[in-house]
Every structure is written in C-alpha cells, then in structure tokens.
Amino acid sequence: xxxxxxxxxxxxxxxxxxxxxxxxxxxxxxxxxxxxxxxxxxxxxxxxxxxxxxxxxxxxxxxxxxxxxxxxxxxxxxxxxxxxxxxxxxxxxxxxxxxxxxxxxxxxxxxxxxxxxxxxxxxxxxxxxxxxxxxxxxxxxxxxxxxxxxxxxxxxxxxxxxxxxxxxxxxxxxxxxxxxxxxxxxxxxxxxxxxxxxxxxxxxxxxxxxxxxxxxxxxxxxxxxxxxxxxxxxxxxxxxxxxxxxxxxxxxxx
Amino acid sequence: xxxxxxxxxxxxxxxxxxxxxxxxxxxxxxxxxxxxxxxxxxxxxxxxxxxxxxxxxxxxxxxxxxxxxxxxxxxxxxxxxxxxxxxxxxxxxxxxxxxxxxxxxxxxxxxxxxxxxxxxxxxxxxxxxxxxxxxxxxxxxxxxxxxxxxxxxxxxxxxxxxxxxxxxxxxxxxxxxxxxxxxxxxxxxxxxxxxxxxxxxxxxxxxxxxxxxxxxxxxxxxxxxxxxxxxxxxxxxxxxxxxxxxxxxxxxxx
Amino acid sequence: xxxxxxxxxxxxxxxxxxxxxxxxxxxxxxxxxxxxxxxxxxxxxxxxxxxxxxxxxxxxxxxxxxxxxxxxxxxxxxxxxxxxxxxxxxxxxxxxxxxxxxxxxxxxxxxxxxxxxxxxxxxxxxxxxxxxxxxxxxxxxxxxxxxxxxxxxxxxxxxxxxxxxxxxxxxxxxxxxxxxxxxxxxxxxxxxxxxxxxxxxxxxxxxxxxxxxxxxxxxxxxxxxxxxxxxxxxxxxxxxxxxxxxxxxxxxxx
Numbered sequence: 001x002x003x004x005x006x007x008x009x010x011x012x013x014x015x016x017x018x019x020x021x022x023x024x025x026x027x028x029x030x031x032x033x034x035x036x037x038x039x040x041x042x043x044x045x046x047x048x049x050x051x052x053x054x055x056x057x058x059x060x061x062x063x064x065x066x067x068x069x070x071x072x073x074x075x076x077x078x079x080x081x082x083x084x085x086x087x088x089x090x091x092x093x094x095x096x097x098x099x100x101x102x103x104x105x106x107x108x109x110x111x112x113x114x115x116x117x118x119x120x121x122x123x124x125x126x127x128x129x130x131x132x133x134x135x136x137x138x139x140x141x142x143x144x145x146x147x148x149x150x151x152x153x154x155x156x157x158x159x160x161x162x163x164x165x166x167x168x169x170x171x172x173x174x175x176x177x178x179x180x181x182x183x184x185x186x187x188x189x190x191x192x193x194x195x196x197x198x199x200x201x202x203x204x205x206x207x208x209x210x211x212x213x214x215x216x217x218x219x220x221x222x223x224x225x226x227x228x229x230x231x232x233x234x235x236x237x238x239x240x241x242x243x244x245x246x247x248x249x250x251x252x253x254x
Numbered sequence: 255x256x257x258x259x260x261x262x263x264x265x266x267x268x269x270x271x272x273x274x275x276x277x278x279x280x281x282x283x284x285x286x287x288x289x290x291x292x293x294x295x296x297x298x299x300x301x302x303x304x305x306x307x308x309x310x311x312x313x314x315x316x317x318x319x320x321x322x323x324x325x326x327x328x329x330x331x332x333x334x335x336x337x338x339x340x341x342x343x344x345x346x347x348x349x350x351x352x353x354x355x356x357x358x359x360x361x362x363x364x365x366x367x368x369x370x371x372x373x374x375x376x377x378x379x380x381x382x383x384x385x386x387x388x389x390x391x392x393x394x395x396x397x398x399x400x401x402x403x404x405x406x407x408x409x410x411x412x413x414x415x416x417x418x419x420x421x422x423x424x425x426x427x428x429x430x431x432x433x434x435x436x437x438x439x440x441x442x443x444x445x446x447x448x449x450x451x452x453x454x455x456x457x458x459x460x461x462x463x464x465x466x467x468x469x470x471x472x473x474x475x476x477x478x479x480x481x482x483x484x485x486x487x488x489x490x491x492x493x494x495x496x497x498x499x500x501x502x503x504x505x506x507x508x
Numbered sequence: 509x510x511x512x513x514x515x516x517x518x519x520x521x522x523x524x525x526x527x528x529x530x531x532x533x534x535x536x537x538x539x540x541x542x543x544x545x546x547x548x549x550x551x552x553x554x555x556x557x558x559x560x561x562x563x564x565x566x567x568x569x570x571x572x573x574x575x576x577x578x579x580x581x582x583x584x585x586x587x588x589x590x591x592x593x594x595x596x597x598x599x600x601x602x603x604x605x606x607x608x609x610x611x612x613x614x615x616x617x618x619x620x621x622x623x624x625x626x627x628x629x630x631x632x633x634x635x636x637x638x639x640x641x642x643x644x645x646x647x648x649x650x651x652x653x654x655x656x657x658x659x660x661x662x663x664x665x666x667x668x669x670x671x672x673x674x675x676x677x678x679x680x681x682x683x684x685x686x687x688x689x690x691x692x693x694x695x696x697x698x699x700x701x702x703x704x705x706x707x708x709x710x711x712x713x714x715x716x717x718x719x720x721x722x723x724x725x726x727x728x729x730x731x732x733x734x735x736x737x738x739x740x741x742x743x744x745x746x747x748x749x750x751x752x753x754x755x756x757x758x759x760x761x762x
Contacts, residue, residue, distance in 0.1 A: 002285070004280060006273070010684075010685075011683075011684060012683065012684025012685075013267060013268075013521060013546070013548055014521075014545070014546030014547065014548045014549065014560075015546075015683065015684055016545075016559075016560050016563045016564045016681075016683075016735070017683070017734075018545075019514070019543070019545045019546075019560075019563075019564035019565075019567070020563070020564060020567045022543055023564070023567035023568040023569070024567070026512060026541070026543075026568065026569055027569055031510070031541065033280070033285065033288075034541075034543070035273070035276055035280070035288070036290075036544075037268070037270075037272075037273045038267070038268030038269075038273075039268065040267055040268045041268065043684070043685050044744050051270075052268075052270050052273075055270045055273075055274070056270045056273035056274060056277070057273075059273070059274045059277035059278070060277040060280065061277070061280055061281055072720070072721060072744050073721045074719060074720065074721065075718060075719030075720070075721060075722075076719060076721035076722065078721075120733070120734035121718045121719035121731075121732075122719050122720060122731065122733055122734045123734030126734065127734075173270075175265075175266065175269065175270075175271070176264075176265060176266025176269050176297070177264075177266075177297050210329060210375045211328060211329030211330060211375035211376050212326065212328065212329070212376060213326060213327045213328065213329060213330035213332075214329075214330065223375075223376065224375075225374070225376055226271075226374035226376045226377030226380065226381075227270070236297075236298050236326050256539070258534060260527070267521060267522075287534070287539065287542075289527070289530055289534070289542070290544075291522070291524075291526075291527045292521070292522030292523075292527075293522065294521055294522045295522065305524075306522075306524050306527075309524045309527075309528070310524045310527035310528060310531070311527075313527070313528045313531040313532070314531040314534065315531070315534055315535055427524075429519075429520065429523065429524075429525070430518075430519060430520025430523055430551070431518075431520075431551050431552075464583060464629045465582060465583030465584060465629035465630050466580065466582065466583070466630060467580060467581045467582065467583060467584035467586075468583075468584065477629075477630065478629075479628075479630055480525075480628035480630045480631030480634065480635075481524070490551075490552050490580050
C-alpha cells in the first residue's frame with residue numbers, strides 16, 4: 001500500500017505553490033497517495049488551520065503523514081518540525097498549527113528540521129518540508145531529520161467555562177452550509193436538553209433535534225453534530241446569516 | 255489496477271467533511287484511486303447534483319464506484335443505497351440524486367444499506383457510505399450490504415415538449431464559462447438549422463456554429479455542445495450574463 | 509512507479525468537463541497518478557495559464573505528462589499538439605500556452621495531433637488530448653501521434669527593459685495572498701539594494717527584506733520571492749489592495 005500524505009495550506013486553490021509542493025513530494029522513489037485537505041484556508045489564520053487539522057488529520061489511517069503550511073513566519077526564527085501525535089505524523093511550522101490536534105492526541109515525538117542554505121526564505125513548504133517528506137517516504141528514520149524537541153507551540157484554545165449563570169462557550173467553526181460548530185462537547189447535550197435550549201448571540205434556540213431534517217425548512221435548531229460537538233443550524237438554510245453569527249460568537253447553556 | 259472511487263458532494267472545497275470521508279475510504283485494505291468530481295455543488299441542490307452525476311460518472315471506466323453526498327435528509331427516513339447502473343456503481347442517499355443517470359443507464363441492481371447505531375445522524379457519508387465502500391473495495395459482494403430494492407426515487411426531469419408553436423425546452427446547466435446547456439438533444443439540431451435559430455429567454459440567436467471560435471468575439475451563438483445537448487454561448491464571453499439566463503430559462507425552436 | 513499526469517484548465521472547479529477529462533485518461537491500461545494543478549484559471553486567459561504552466565510543470569519529476577486546456581480556439585484551425593520541453597511532456601493546444609515554459613526550457617520535439625472526426629468540436633481536451641495521453645501511457649511512442657513540428661506558437665512576453673532612467677518591468681502574477689510577482693529576475697536584486705528600493709505603480713517600496721516576517725505587520729516590502737523573481741508584498745496583508753496593483757502594473761528600479 002502507498003503511504004498517505006495529506007496537504008493543508010492557505011496557498012489558494014490552483015496555486016503554483018501547491019503544484020510545486022506536490023512536484024517536490026513526488027520526487028520520492030516511493031511516491032505516496034496525495035490527499036488535498038484544504039488549500040483555501042484564510043491566509044495566515046493559524047487557529048482555523050489548527051481546527052481543520054485536528055478534526056481531519058487524526059481521522060486518517062495510522063502512519064499517514066500530514067503536511068501543513070499556514071506559515072506567516074516563514075523564514076524567520078520560528079522552528080519548522082516533524083512530529084508524531086498518536087499514530088499520525090506531521091510536517092509543519094511550529095507556530096501553533098497543531099494546537100487542536102495536541103488537545104486530542106498526545107505528542108509522542110518531535111524533531112526540529114534543519115533549513116538548508118539553499119531554501120527560499122519564503123517557501124519552506126517546498127524547500128524544507130517536502131524534502132523531509134521525501135526522506136521519510138524513502139525510508140529514513142525521523143531521528144535523522146534533526147534534534148529532538150520536548151514540546152511544541154500551543155495557542156490558547158477557547159474552552160467552555162462553567163459559571164453561576166451556566167456554561168459559556170463560543171462558535172469555533174462555520175462550515176460551508178453555514179452550520180455553527182461550537183466548542184461545547186456532545187457530553188453537555190443533556191444539559192442543553194434540561195435547559196430547554198441553547199443561547200447563541202442574541203438568539204435562543206429551543207428546537208432540539210437529532211438531525212437537520214427533523215424540523216421544518218427554515219427552523220433554527222440545535223443538535224449534536226458529526227464532529228462530537230454541539231451545533232446550531234437552520235434546516236436547509238444558513239445559520240450564520242440567519243443568526244448573524246461567526247467564529248467567536250458566544251454560546252451558553254443557562 | 256486500483257479501483258476508481260469518485261466523490262461528489264456539496265460539502266465545500268477544503269471542508270473537514272471531505273477529508274473525513276476520504277480518510278474513512280482509505281481505511282480499505284485495497285485503497286482506491288480517489289477522484290474528486292465536485293465538492294462545491296450548491297448546498298442541498300439535488301437536481302444540480304443529479305445532472306453532474308449523470309454526465310460525469312457514466313463516463314468512467316466500467317466498475318468505478320461513485321459516492322454522491324448531497325443529502326438534505328441525512329438521518330431521516332430516506333433510504334441510503336448502493337446501486338448499479340449499467341457498468342457503474344453508486345453509493346448515495348435515495349433522494350433523486352441519480353435521476354439523470356437513471357434516464358441514461360438502466361438500473362441493474364440496488365441495495366438498501368443498514369445504518370449502524372453508531373453512525374452520526376448528520377454524516378452518513380462518513381459513517382454509512384464510506385464503510386460500505388470499504389467493504390466493497392475489500393471484496394465483499396454487494397448483496398451483503400442489505401436487502402434488494404426494485405426501484406429508486408426519480409425526480410421529474412424537464413423534458414422538451416413539442417407544441418403547435420414548435421419545440422419548447424429550457425436551460426438545465428450553466429457551466430463555468432457561462433455557457434448555457436439546454437435540455438434539447440443534439441438530434442434536434444437540424445430543426446434549429448431549419449428554423450434559422452434558437453429562442454432563449456427574450457433573445458433570438460441566429461448565429462449557428464460548429465464551435466465557439468467560429469464567430470467573432472462577443473457574438474451570441476448556438477451549437478451542439480460536448481454533452482450531446484444544444485447550447486447557447488457568447489464567443490469568449492459569458493452567455494448567462496449577456497442573455498440574462500439561468501437554469502430554467504425557456505428555450506424554443508419555432 | 510506510476511507515471512504522473514498533471515491537469516491545468518479553465519474549466520472551473522467541480523466542472524463536469526474536468527471529471528470527463530479524468531475519466532477518459534483513466535481508461536489507460538496503466539492509469540497514472542493524476543495531479544490537479546489548477547482548474548480555476550481565468551477563462552480563455554492564455555497568458556495566465558502560460559505563467560502557471562511554466563512555473564509549475566517544469567518542477568515535476570522527469571517524464572511527467574502535462575495536459576493543459578485553456579483553449580478559446582477549440583475546434584478551429586489552431587493546431588493541437590504533443591511537445592517535449594527539457595524532460596517534461598505536454599499535451600495542449602498550440603496557442604501560446606507554453607510560451608513561458610519555452611522561455612525556460614528548450615523544445616526537444618513536437619507533434620501535431622490528428623483530430624478524429626468523432627471529436628466534439630468544443631472539447632478537444634476529452635476527445636483528442638486524453639486519447640493521446642492514453643496512447644502514451646500505454647506505451648506508444650510520441651512519433652505515432654502525428655507529424656513533427658519545428659516550432660510552437662509563442663506569445664510576446666513582457667521582458668524587463670533597461671533605459672536611461674533605470675530598469676522597467678511589470679507585475680506578471682498576483683498570488684492568493686495578494687503578493688505581487690514581477691518580471692524582474694532575482695539577479696537584479698543588488699540593483700534594487702543599491703537604489704534603496706523599488707517603484708511600483710505610484711508607490712516607492714524602501715523596506716527590503718529576506719522574508720515576509722522580517723518587517724512589522726502591514727509594512728510594504730520588496731524581496732526575492734520563491735519563484736526566482738522580485739516580489740512586492742505587505743506583511744500579513746494584501747499588497748494588491750494596499751498598492752492598488754494588478755498584472756501589468758509597472759515596476760522600476762531607478
């Protein structure tokens with residue numbers, strides 16, 4: 001079986017940079033199965049990338065290699081690393097882009113990559129990460145890549161807070177349908193049911209359902225979503241527009 | 255040769271859902287060649303998906319497996335199925351998404367899939383279709399997937415109508431160039447030629463050509479398109495904007 | 509190892525045309541590794557396609573086959589060709605789409621493809637180029653594809669000009685970050701340094717850096733970019749918006 005290599009960047013779809021990154025990886029003598037996760041992430045947005053990476057990459061078969069290039073500090077003093085979390089391997093800048101993955105799988109090993117003098121200062125994806133991927137694909141052990149690191153940069157992550165008034169959280173992702181994914185885990189769903197609903201921005205959502213189609217078109221609903229998190233949605237509509245919500249909009253169970 | 259698995263969804267490009275769907279399929283012991291057909295289909299738009307699926311999937315080599323997830327009714331009582339049409343296999347909700355394919359290839363066999371209790375109610379693509387794909391890729395026969403079905407849901411499809419005034423049809427697809435694909439089959443082209451043109455919305459198109467470059471830039475033309483259907487186009491321009499047309503705009507040969 | 513076939517088109521992401529092109533290529537008895545370079549190129553824009561092709565395709569492993577379909581003259585008298593430039597092979601219309609690649613790698617061989625009578629006049633990608641790719645993938649020699657050609661169409665390319673006032677060039681590409689790639693090669697960087705900056709549109713950029721992160725957020729900077737060309741950028745911002753620049757905006761070193 002071919003090894004799987006996934007790619008997550010903010011380079012833009014149809015970007016010459018994505019093509020050059022793939023071209024460099026395909027120089028391996030045992031070329032991998034390439035899987036594009038996303039190339040249209042918001043530019044320089046490490047937090048959004050971190051959520052996508054944590055949700056998507058950890059789902060792949062054990063031993064997959066994930067290359068993540070959202071790297072506003074490319075070429076500066078920030079480290080660039082190989083890391084193993086659980087059964088997944090990553091090649092990425094050490095800028096917090098693994099924060100959400102690190103909250104869900106423990107760091108088993110990490111290595112600081114050397115930056116060759118010939119690397120373009122603005123494109124370490126092509127000139128540092130892809131060559132490291134080729135070395136791994138061709139069978140070199142990770143410890144040949146550079147010195148061991150004990151930890152990686154982690155961005156503070158918005159965690160739900162319990163207060164006298166109830167539980168406070170926020171929207172952490174808006175999907176392509178406009179569904180609002182919150183940071184409230186599915187384990188809090190009985191609390192939502194007991195409270196009779198969810199507060200989101202200035203709205204109260206009292207229609208609690210198992211799936212989107214369980215209410216009439218246009219109804220604002222709350223449910224346990226497929227990512228293991230509580231979501232707000234509008235049946236066959238866009239909750240982000242209807243509820244004027246975005247990443248960061250407060251959510252609470254009172 | 256690796257088996258081909260295509261993916262057609264409304265999840266959005268760069269969606270975590272597409273990545274999780276691929277991750278689940280790649281758990282097969284004989285991983286396939288994955289081909290993305292479209293992930294940016296209009297949300298919940300079964301008719302548009304149906305046209306794309308009919309035109310694109312039937313063109314693949316015999317034995318390809320097509321996963322289609324445009325599924326506003328996910329988790330409700332709508333069935334979720336495996337089907338063989340001609341030499342192609344499909345895994346999809348039974349919501350009409352195969353309507354156009356069923357008009358072009360006959361249904362050879364269909365099976366209703368069981369939904370495991372552990373499946374997320376909102377993501378049957380990942381939790382029902384992908385595991386069924388893995389079973390097929392690993393060599394299980396389709397009849398192990400569930401009970402046989404005699405027929406599938408078919409949406410009414412806009413067919414050309416002959417009237418005293420002539421032949422009436424409509425635009426059924428607008429491509430990325432703004433070309434207007436109608437539901438008038440290529441076999442009606444001699445009627446267009448005899449009539450001296452095509453009526454589309456409030457416009458009469460009298461420049462009949464073999465290909466886009468056969469008239470001056472900016473000219474509105476009619477032609478037999480590459481999909482076996484009559485099209486209207488504007489040379490190196492956008493017919494949808496120039497003729498203020500969209501899916502559903504009436505077309506006629508008088 | 510599977511042979512690599514890349515695809516560069518203006519068909520649009522999620523287009524039925526891309527799917528049909530892939531379906532036709534996958535009919536090869538030795539199916540290749542397919543790599544999408546871009547499908548969202550501006551419609552009919554041969555110059556933009558030419559730049560992307562030159563930068564991206566030449567980076568692939570030797571022997572890769574690149575299919576390029578930006579083809580406003582499809583079905584007209586323009587030739588459709590196979591060509592080898594350096595160690596890369598191309599299948600494309602002979603309309604200038606290889607101009608930038610031809611400036612960077614020499615033409616080793618070219619063949620004019622025959623257009624079968626059954627080919628749709630509007631879709632030579634599917635009906636001429638894909639079948640030619642299948643023949644090559646299945647082991648036929650290129651000279652079986654058609655008569656040899658001595659040269660290919662080359663569009664005039666904007667080259668930097670030396671004048672009494674200095675060196676004059678222009679922006680030739682705007683990437684997804686809004687960075688402005690100019691036609692001034694990296695070898696001119698010492699001249700930029702000696703002049704103390706770069707003129708771009710009505711702006712003077714005097715902050716010269718090695719990488720984007722070497723100046724404060726929001727600063728307009730000039731640097732040697734990863735494509736071997738001098739770039740203007742705004743740190744963690746969009747230079748195209750901030751400097752009101754686009755492809756064609758004049759650049760100079762005075």
